[in-house]
Amino acid sequence: MTQEFYPFKDIEAKWRKRWEEMGLFKMQQDSPKKKYYCLMMFPYPSAALHVGHGRNYIIGDSVVRYKIMRGYNVLSPMGFDAFGLPAENAAIKNGIHPEISTLNNIKTMRRQFDSWGAGYDWDREVVSCLPEYYKWTQWIFLQLYKKGLAYKKKASVNWCPSCQTVLANEQVIDGECERCSSQVTLRDLEQWFFKITEYSQRLLDDLQLLENWPERVKLMQKNWIGRSQGVEIDFKVKDSDIILRCFTTRVDTIYGVTYMVISNEHPAIPELIKDAPDKKEIEKFVEETRKENAADRIGADIEKRGVFTGKFVINPVNNKAVPLWIGNYVVIEYGTGAVMAVPAHDQRDFEFAKKYGLGIEVVIDNPKDPLDAEKMKEAYIEEGVMVNSGKFNGIPSLETIEKIADFMEEEKIGKREVHYKLRDWLISRQRYWGAPIPMIYCDKCGIQPVDEKDLPVILPKNIKFKPHGESPLKNAPEFVKVKCPKCGGGARREIDTMDTFVDSSWYFLRYLSPKEDKKPFNKELVNKWLPVDQYIGGVEHAILHLLYSRFIVKVLYDMGYIGFKEPFAKLFTQGMITKNGIKMSKSRENVVSSDGLIEKYGADTVRLYTLFISPPEKDAEWSDRGVEGAWRFLNRVWRLMEDSHQPSAISRQLDEKGSDLKRKTHATIKKVTEDMEGTFHFNTAISAIMELVNETYDYIGLKPEACGPELREAIQTVVILLAPFVPHVAEEMWQKLGNKESVFNAEWPMYDKNALSQNTIEFPIQINGKLRSKIEAPSAAGEDEIKKLVLKDQIVIKWLEGRTPKRIIIVKGKLVNLVV
RNA sequence: GGGCGAGUGGUGGAAUGGCAUACACGAUGGACUUAAAAUCCAUUGGCUGCAAGGUCGUGAGGGUUCGACUCCCUCCUCGCCCACCA
Numbered sequence: 018m019t020q021e022f023y024p025f026k027d028i029e030a031k032w033r034k035r036w037e038e039m040g041l042f043k044m045q046q047d048s049p050k051k052k053y054y055c056l057m058m059f060p061y062p063s064a065a066l067h068v069g070h071g072r073n074y075i076i077g078d079s080v081v082r083y084k085i086m087r088g089y090n091v092l093s094p095m096g097f098d099a100f101g102l103p104a105e106n107a108a109i110k111n112g113i114h115p116e117i118s119t120l121n122n123i124k125t126m127r128r129q130f131d132s133w134g135a136g137y138d139w140d141r142e143v144v145s146c147l148p149e150y151y152k153w154t155q156w157i158f159l160q161l162y163k164k165g166l167a168y169k170k171k172a173s174v175n176w177c178p179s180c181q182t183v184l185a186n187e188q189v190i191d192g193e194c195e196r197c198s199s200q201v202t203l204r205d206l207e208q209w210f211f212k213i214t215e216y217s218q219r220l221l222d223d224l225q226l227l228e229n230w231p232e233r234v235k236l237m238q239k240n241w242i243g244r245s246q247g248v249e250i251d252f253k254v255k256d257s258d259i260i261l262r263c264f265t266t267r268v269d270t271i272y273g274v275t276y277m278v279i280s281n282e283h284p285a286i287p288e289l290i291k292d293a294p295d296k297k298e299i300e301k302f303v304e305e306t307r308k309e310n311a312a313d314r315i316g317a318d319i320e321k322r323g324v325f326t327g328k329f330v331i332n333p334v335n336n337k338a339v340p341l342w343i344g345n346y347v348v349i350e351y352g353t354g355a356v357m358a359v360p361a362h363d364q365r366d367f368e369f370a371k372k373y374g375l376g377i378e379v380v381i382d383n384p385k386d387p388l389d390a391e392k393m394k395e396a397y398i399e400e401g402v403m404v405n406s407g408k409f410n411g412i413p414s415l416e417t418i419e420k421i422a423d424f425m426e427e428e429k430i431g432k433r434e435v436h437y438k439l440r441d442w443l444i445s446r447q448r449y450w451g452a453p454i455p456m457i458y459c460d461k462c463g464i465q466p467v468d469e470k471d472l473p474v475i476l477p478k479n480i481k482f483k484p485h486g487e488s489p490l491k492n493a494p495e496f497v498k499v500k501c502p503k504c505g506g507g508a509r510r511e512i513d514t515m516d517t518f519v520d521s522s523w524y525f526l527r528y529l530s531p532k533e534d535k536k537p538f539n540k541e542l543v544n545k546w547l548p549v550d551q552y553i554g555g556v557e558h559a560i561l562h563l564l565y566s567r568f569i570v571k572v573l574y575d576m577g578y579i580g581f582k583e584p585f586a587k588l589f590t591q592g593m594i595t596k597n598g599i600k601m602s603k604s605r606e607n608v609v610s611s612d613g614l615i616e617k618y619g620a621d622t623v624r625l626y627t628l629f630i631s632p633p634e635k636d637a638e639w640s641d642r643g644v645e646g647a648w649r650f651l652n653r654v655w656r657l658m659e660d661s662h663q664p665s666a667i668s669r670q671l672d673e674k675g676s677d678l679k680r681k682t683h684a685t686i687k688k689v690t691e692d693m694e695g696t697f698h699f700n701t702a703i704s705a706i707m708e709l710v711n712e713t714y715d716y717i718g719l720k721p722e723a724c725g726p727e728l729r730e731a732i733q734t735v736v737i738l739l740a741p742f743v744p745h746v747a748e749e750m751w752q753k754l755g756n757k758e759s760v761f762n763a764e765w766p767m768y769d770k771n772a773l774s775q776n777t778i779e780f781p782i783q784i785n786g787k788l789r790s791k792i793e794a795p796s797a798a799g800e801d802e803i804k805k806l807v808l809k810d811q812i813v814i815k816w817l818e819g820r821t822p823k824r825i826i827i828v829k830g831k832l833v834n835l836v837v
Numbered sequence: 838g839g840g841c842g843a844g845u846g847g848u849g850g851a852a853u854g855g856c857a858u859a860c861a862c863g864a865u866g867g868a869c870u871u872a873a874a875a876u877c878c879a880u881u882g883g884c885u886g887c888a889a890g891g892u893c894g895u896g897a898g899g900g901u902u903c904g905a906c907u908c909c910c911u912c913c914u915c916g917c918c919c920a921c922c923a
Contacts, residue, residue, distance in 0.1 A: 022875085232841090233841065233842075233917090233918085236840075236841065236918090237840095237841085237917095237918060237919080240839095240840070240841095240918075240919060241918090241919080243919090243922070245922070245923090247923080263923080264922095264923065265923060266922090266923065267923075278923095319921080321921075344921095345921090346921045346923095347921080347923080348921070348922065348923090350922090351922045351923080352922070352923065353923095355923095356923045357923080358923085359923090363923070364838085365921060365923080366923085436922080436923095437922095438919095438922060556917085556918095559918080560919095629849090629850095629860085629861070630849070630850090631849065631850065632850085635843090636916085637849075637850095638848090638849070640848080640849070642848090642863070643848095643849070643861075643862060645862085646861055646862055647861090649875095649876095650861085652875090652876095653876095656876095700849090700850075700851090700860085700861095701850095701851070701859090701860085703860080703861090704850090704851075704859070704860035704861075705859095705860080706860095707860055707861075708859075708860065711860090779856090780856095781855080782856095783855080783856085783903085783904070785903075785904085786855095786902095786903065786904040786905095787904090788856055791856080823903090824903060825903095826855095826903050826904080828855060828904095831855055831856095832855050832856070832904090834855080834903055834904060835903085836903050836904090
């Protein structure tokens with residue numbers, strides 16, 4: 018024995034240099050090989066990465082290396098999502114310019130990627146905070162503006178008092194800012210929006226194209242888009258010209274309407290109550306509950322309250338007049354802000370009606386237990402049979418939804434309509450560290466877009482960072498002052514910057530021509546390489562980033578800039594790594610740094626453990642003990658290389674033990690290949706390799722002096738199958754086995770079906786479903802032969818106690834069950 | 838409140854209708870060593886038994902089946918996403 022542990026430090030340095038020299042991770046421009054675009058979500062540059070971050074890149078790198086070995090022309094780029102609040106907040110705190118800290122962090126991260134052995138085509142790096150990149154983010158804004166998909170409006174928006182900025186709905190979690198957890202309040206401000214709602218239906222429909230996305234993610238997007246189909250119905254306000262339109266998905270309950278309730282933000286309120294005797298009180302209610310809307314939006318449970326307007330509305334199906342209320346439980350943004358209330362069949366309406374003594378009218382009866390409006394304790398929301406519904410009485414309620422909708426459309430008193438929960442994407446931020454929105458305000462010409470040839474609108478560097486509710490850019494006169502692109506007169510620039518989700522919704526196009534300065538991306542190249550074959554990232558991006566990217570790609574497709582409708586063909590979302598049961602974070606002081614572990618055990622050990630810890634889509638708890646296990650395993654494999662175990666080259670007949678080892682070798686190839694092609698279950702792939710190593714040792718132990726060529730095959734297979742997971746040590750061992758080329762130029766092994774077959778099979782024997790015995794039978798044996806063998810078995814005879822089995826079930830190649 | 842997912846040894850997990858607990862961690866005992874580390878060997882779900890074995894066992898209860906961790910129904914617990922969406 019030469020050394021106690023394998024010399025990982027030398028090995029890892031050596032092979033990293035070699036891969037660099039051979040350009041292992043460089044995409045080949047004109048290669049006949051099939052393309053494979055493997056993309057990891059580009060990270061926000063943060064100072065210290067931990068093993069939880071590492072998981073993403075280790076998974077991705079293993080896939081990349083596997084695909085290289087399978088003979089693909091692989092594109093594996095990396096970049097940085099470099100704009101954003103944390104760098105700016107840090108600048109406010111310690112005075113270091115965001116650009117400096119960000120670029121520093123990028124350097125550190127590149128070193129850490131390298132230390133994990135994660136390989137990228139670094140010539141293609143994109144950094145979203147650099148003008149050569151954000152120039153084209155601004156260009157994308159202008160394209161959306163041109164198409165009428167970027168617009169400005171005054172809106173009641175989520176405001177984070179701590180970050181001093183507006184947040185998108187998606188960035189408000191339980192009423193708190195997703196970044197700093199401050200309570201979010203509401204403010205009315207002029208904001209830029211992207212009209213993503215124009216794409217609601219297509220974003221929903223095209224989910225069907227994404228066969229290789231996790232169902233869970235597709236479902237989350239579907240729910241977020243929130244399509245609901247229903248009917249819009251106009252209710253006339255009695256003794257007035259006002260018409261209130263409401264939306265319902267339960268038009269079958271229309272005859273059960275006993276009142277109508279509108280949002281406290283409904284625009285018709287002033288007109289409706291102008292002559293009301295208790296106008297003051299109504300106004301007071303409206304004002305009070307409007308304030309609560311902010312609290313409501315943050316998820317607090319607010320008691321349902323309402324006030325009678327003094328007006329009545331006419332139900333168009335039966336001309337009944339029902340009272341009109343203003344309520345705090347109607348959301349102005351959804352539907353029409355007015356709801357027809359059916360207390361008998363909607364729980365919210367039921368509670369409200371009980372509280373204010375409003376009528377309850379049953380129109381869908383429970384066939385098993387007829388309802389009595391007086392005695393109901395809660396709304397009846399199941400299906401049933403129509404009652405009190407004019408000509409629809411007696412029909413099952415499910416059928417009447419369509420029938421009543423038809424009837425209302427014929428009578429022109431209602432119209433089928435579709436509503437979505439998806440809101441337009443608010444993209445302006447009152448912050449410095451982002452791409453400036455390329456718009457100009459001229460007193461004469463109004464809002465003007467910056468001319469495309471004047472891009473980029475450079476973010477000035479000399480700036481004061483104190484936040485005060487407006488973009489810090491306001492205090493940079495040399496930035497703000499500009500000439501109007503239309504009339505040439507004095508004008509001022511937009512001082513808001515863009516949401517960083519805009520930066521990240523197109524970066525995957527930029528990797529194909531990162532240095533191109535005439536256009537954002539090369540149409541021919543992106544059409545060749547996109548959609549991305551495999552996208553890998555955290556499930557926390559299941560809604561925002563993935564939805565926005567899909568939207569931008571569809572817009573670019575519609576404008577003819579690209580030829581594909583969806584950016585990511587296949588998506589893999591990996592789970593979190595936890596420590597003490599919770600997500601690793603600096604503030605919780607449970608971070609496991611990868612640097613120390615790599616110093617102690619080397620990158621391959623950290624990689625192996627990370628992949629072995631659990632199925633990669635699941636969350637997993639980090640264990641330092643487990644790392645040691647991975648370390649021991651690699652050393653155990655390393656020792657297989659020792660001279661004393663080198664097999665003799667003399668070829669001879671395969672004996673039984675030798676063919677067992679050969680079978681295991683080929684079964685392992687099969688298993689690992691299937692895991693890599695299917696589920697990415699690296700944990701079971703690695704277990705299978707461990708089993709092969711164990712069997713190889715058993716084989717050597719049995720006949721150390723007479724090992725056949727199947728030993729060499731086994732060892733060579735172990736090394737090549739391990740290569741995607743533990744690339745450095747695999748390379749070194751590959752070389753030690755006498756191979757001249759890199760293991761990544763070697764062909765991935767194919768399993769031999771013949772090697773998997775065996776002469777005899779062991780059949781477990783169950784009696785009444787319980788395992789009682791086992792027999793050996795020739796694998797070619799027919800049912801009769803197996804039956805005979807089973808009935809001769811001593812243990813079977815003992816259990817049968819002289820009885821004859823009623824049935825004998827033989828599952829081919831698997832087991833035998835006797836029913837007594 | 839709605840939707841989705843999960844629940845298996847002391848621990849991470851394996852098995853998706855056919856031998857439950859592969860593989861690994863941990864633990865216990867042993868070999869080697871002056872000693873330790875490393876390595877190697879053995880044992881390791883519960884109960885019962887000297888043993889062979891028996892018996893129970895995949896959150897709980899029921900069902901389908903020759904056979905259920907796996908499929909169906911009811912319930913419990915945890916996690917994630919959405920949430921006054923009409």
